[in-house]
Amino acid sequence: MADLSLEPHTGSQRITLVGQVLDRSRPDPQLGSVPVVLHGQTALLGVAKTNEFGEFHFDFDAEQGVTLEIGVRGNHWVLLDVPDTKETMAETPDGISRKLRTQKDLRHRGKRRGRERR
Secondary structure: OEEEEEEEOOOOOEEEEEEEEEOOOOOOOEOOOOEEEEEOOOOEEEEEEOOOOOEEEEEEEOOOOOEEEEEEEOOEEEEEEOOOHHHHHOEOOOOOEOOEEEEEOOOOOOOOOOOOEO
C-alpha cells in the first residue's frame, strides 16, 4: 500500500507530495530503498528512493495527469494516478489551502516495467 499526501505551497503553484510505501503482510511493514518515479504529462518530474521507513518526498509544479511509479520488486512496477494537483491548489471558501491525503493499494499483478495503472 502507498499512503500519499499532497500539500500546496502557499502563494505558488508548487506541490509537495509525501508518501510512504507499506507492506501490511510483514510484521515490520517499512520498505527502504524502493525506487519511486514521478511523471508529468510531458516530462519526468523526479526520481527518488524510499528511506528506511518507506517514505519518499517530491516538490513539483502543479499539473494535471501526474503519475507515480513504484518499484515493487525486481523489474516489476506499479503505476498510480496521482489525484489532480491543479484541483489540490484550489482554495476553500474561507481561503485556506487544501491538503489531500489518499491511500492506494499496491497489490502486484505480475506486470513487468510495462506500467500497470491503478
